[in-house]
Amino acid sequence: MRTIAVTRELTTAIGNCELTFLPRSEIDVARAQQQHQDYQSALSSLGCEAVVIPAPPGLSDCVFIEDTALVLDDLAVMLRPGVASRRPEVAGVAEILGKYRPLKAIESPGTVDGGDLLRAGSRIFAGLSTRTNQSGIRQLSNIVSDYGITVEPVETAKCLHLKSAISEVAPGTLLINPDWISSSTFAKFELIPIDEKEAHAANALRIGEDVIYPSSFPRTLDELVKRGINVLPVELTELQKAEGAVTCCSLIFSAP
Ligand code: CIR
Numbered sequence: 001m002r003t004i005a006v007t008r009e010l011t012t013a014i015g016n017c018e019l020t021f022l023p024r025s026e027i028d029v030a031r032a033q034q035q036h037q038d039y040q041s042a043l044s045s046l047g048c049e050a051v052v053i054p055a056p057p058g059l060s061d062c063v064f065i066e067d068t069a070l071v072l073d074d075l076a077v078m079l080r081p082g083v084a085s086r087r088p089e090v091a092g093v094a095e096i097l098g099k100y101r102p103l104k105a106i107e108s109p110g111t112v113d114g115g116d117l118l119r120a121g122s123r124i125f126a127g128l129s130t131r132t133n134q135s136g137i138r139q140l141s142n143i144v145s146d147y148g149i150t151v152e153p154v155e156t157a158k159c160l161h162l163k164s165a166i167s168e169v170a171p172g173t174l175l176i177n178p179d180w181i182s183s184s185t186f187a188k189f190e191l192i193p194i195d196e197k198e199a200h201a202a203n204a205l206r207i208g209e210d211v212i213y214p215s216s217f218p219r220t221l222d223e224l225v226k227r228g229i230n231v232l233p234v235e236l237t238e239l240q241k242a243e244g245a246v247t248c249c250s251l252i253f254s255a256p
Contacts, residue, residue: 001254001255001256002049002254002255002256003046003047003048003049003207003208003252003253003254004048004049004051004100004252004253004254004255005040005043005044005048005049005050005051005207005250005251005252006051006052006053006065006093006096006097006250006251006252007036007039007040007043007050007051007052007053007063007065007249007250008052008053008054008055008062008063008065008089008092008093009036009052009053009054009055009062009063010029010032010033010036010055010062010063010239011055011056011057011058011059011060011062011063012029012057013057013058013059013060014027014029014032014060014061014063014242015027015029015060016060017060017061017242017243018060018061018083018085018086018243019242019243020130020160020243021159021160021243022241022243025241026241027238027241027242028238029238031237031238032238032239035234035235035236035237035238035239036063036239036249038234038235039212039234039236039246039249039250040052042212042232042234043207043212043250043252045232046207046208046210046212046232047207047208048207048252051096053065053092053093053096056088056092059086059088059089060085061085061086061089061242062086062089062092063239063244063249064115064242064244064248064249065089065093065248065249065250065251066114066115066247066248066249066250066251067079067081067086067089067113067114067115067131067248068081068086068089068090068093068114069090069093069094069097069114069251070112070114070117070119070124070140071097071100071101071251071252071253072101072144072147072149073147073253073254074101074102074147075101075102075103075104075143075147076094076097076098076100076101076102076103076104076253077103077104077105077106077140077143077144078090078093078094078097078103078104078105078106079105079106079112079113079114079136080105080106080107080108080110080111080112080136081111081112081113081131082111082112082113082129082130082131082132082133083131093251097251100253100255101253104143106136106139106140107139109133109135110133110135110136110137110138110139110140111131111132111133111135111136112126112131112132112133112136112137112139112140113129113131113132113161114248114251115127115131115160115161115162115163115164115245115247115248116128116129116131116132116156116161116162116163117140117162117163118162118163118166118167118168118174119168120168120172120174120189121171122148122149122150123149123150123151123152124140124144124149124150124151124152125151125152125154125162125166125185125186126140126151126152126153126154126162127153127154127155127156127161127162127163127165128153128154128155128156129156129159129160129161129162130160131160131161132161132162134153137151137153154181154182154185155182156180156181158179158180159177159180159181160243161248162181163202163203163245163247163248164177164180164200164202164203164245165177165180165181165202166181166186166202167202167203167204167205167206167247168204168206169192169204169206169211169224169229170206170209170211170229172189172190173189173190173191173192174186174189174190174191174192175192175194175201175202175203175204175220175224176191176192176193176194176202177193177194177199177200177201177202178191178193179196179199180199180202192223192224192227194217194220194223195217195219195220195223197219198217198219198220200217200240200245201214201217201219201220203245203246203247203248204224204246204247205246205247205250205252207252209230210230210231210232211224211229211230211231211232212232212234212246213231213232213233213234213246214233214234214235214236214240214245214246215233215234215235215236216235216236216237216240221233234246
């Protein structure tokens with residue numbers, strides 16, 4: 001089996017990105033591109049096979065490809081992002097994913113951003129957020145139930161996506177910001193709390209035994225290392241200005 005990492009180039013329009021919780025601050029596009037290339041190199045260094053989708057000009061948030069699709073073992077679900085400006089991103093991603101998986105789709109009035117979907121084995125936790133609504137979660141649940149997967153809604157309020165507040169760093173182990181999401185929902189997992197001085201530190205990208213993680217959260221990074229997790233740090237400061245994080249810049253899945 002190969003591990004495929006699909007990423008999408010970023011456009012010079014990234015400065016017009018959607019923002020929900022952060023004030024707008026100027027993004028250095030050249031630096032953002034360099035950081036994105038370093039992120040792609042990190043994926044390759046962990047054995048992922050790179051598939052890179054070009055960026056149509058004007059799609060300011062298209063580098064955040066995670067929000068457009070959920071790729072499971074037997075199918076891919078094309079999502080319907082919660083903000084209208086991001087819906088044109090989906091077609092170009094569907095074209096590529098259709099080569100690997102049969103496709104299903106979330107339809108209007110449903111909305112789901114991939115950043116709200118946390119997969120843990122045969123369970124998907126789905127954040128109810130400003131981007132993901134009840135109809136979207138219901139549709140997703142109907143689609144994946146045929147494949148033995150259950151979907152559990154989780155209220156979110158203080159952050160953009162569910163995975164801004166919690167993500168998987170090892171099988172059964174989740175990195176969590178307990179101020180942004182209720183720990184009790186995840187009581188059956190081993191939970192690693194982020195350092196309280198690093199509110200945005202709960203988003204980590206697990207690739208097998210390794211975790212790609214932003215170097216801008218050194219306290220939480222140290223804690224992960226202390227817990228025996230192999231951490232590959234990346235600098236992502238420019239994409240963080242667009243409310244981006246490590247999970248949102250790729251779609252990772254296996255293929256024969
Ligand atoms: C947005 O607001 O949609 C983008 N500026 C950031 C999306 C980040 N996506 C993610 O973390 N899954």
